[in-house]
Amino acid sequence: MGRTSWLEQIFLRQVLSKYDSVVLSCSFGAPEGMILIDTISQISKNFTVCTIDTGRLPSATYRLIDIARNRYNFKLDTIYPKYDLLKEMVAKKGMNSFYESVENRKECCNIRKVIPFNDYLRENKIKAVITGLRKEQSPERNDIKLVELNKYIECAKINPIYDWLREDVMEYVKLHDVPINSLHQLGYESVGCDPCSRPGTGRNGRWWWENNESKECGLHEYGSGI
Template structure:
């Protein structure tokens, strides 16, 4: 497959048209969409559900989520009549981590935080992606410096699948307009300054002028990534 040609063919399409094109290119039973119920993911979820595209949807529950995130998950499932698979971290891994380092070891160092992210996010993600050939995400280039140059379609060598980011070139203004136009439910924390929402103990609201990812792992000087999209 010529990834560049495929990406060029998608550039001028709407979100709905991009998703329709994707399911024409790949076997539907090999496509998966991961959602954390952020604004980008809510837009993609709406487009998948309202077009009845039949793409498998999954989410990761780290065990440290905001209550508002759970409420939005239930609301979205009921509103769009979709099935969403939830992947949890392995119990024995969490128990071992807590026993050895306590509940909040991630505050101590970047390495400890990455260890927690691996146990609670990356290992469950790897299980969720087993057997998939295409992973659809809600990444946007504006979200962080790490994502600024990400293509719409890329080959994930580690996981041996195509990763497709259908909103990568959308601005925040485009996203907001889409959400408002379709009256798509959003996490109420967004109105309280939480632009990027992750685990509750690792996320804070940002102030005007701060980078959208500044509220993630705010106590450390890092690239503000957990490793899911390394």
């Protein structure tokens, strides 16, 4: 597939011009967000990337954030957990309560990711979020559409590479020398928080101690965390 097709570029241009306030959401833990940064940087010199610093990210992810900021010209909005909620959870349950139950894991994801992300969208009046989600990444993502209007409150969700295959993504990365998370070289296809990620295909390495649970943190579900 190579560089994103002209149709995708036209679509992204339209998204950037149609919405007053649009951001690209990037975890810096998967190559998909990086190729979108690479693509959008070719059509806009003034775009915003948002990312969530949960406080538990691997150092490889922080390194990639700085590499990307040096190479591309974007404004970075870093979203942090709500301090009071985090302090209360850690005081009550300890540093690594997420290993003890699915309920605790979801509570941690909620406090460190979902609630601050939804607050960020609301407080900044964001009207559209561009993501690198793909249908192939997991069964839960199989029904992703190009444009979704019911995933965030009063905010469209745009998934320009929703139907790309993994080989399309990696071909783009290789052809255009896009920087990606160094943990991919160690077999991590998806990199999230350090204690909750390990090598694996797709999202299998995420929350690896849970057997049959959804490999999602709740960020992509309607109204979650509010």
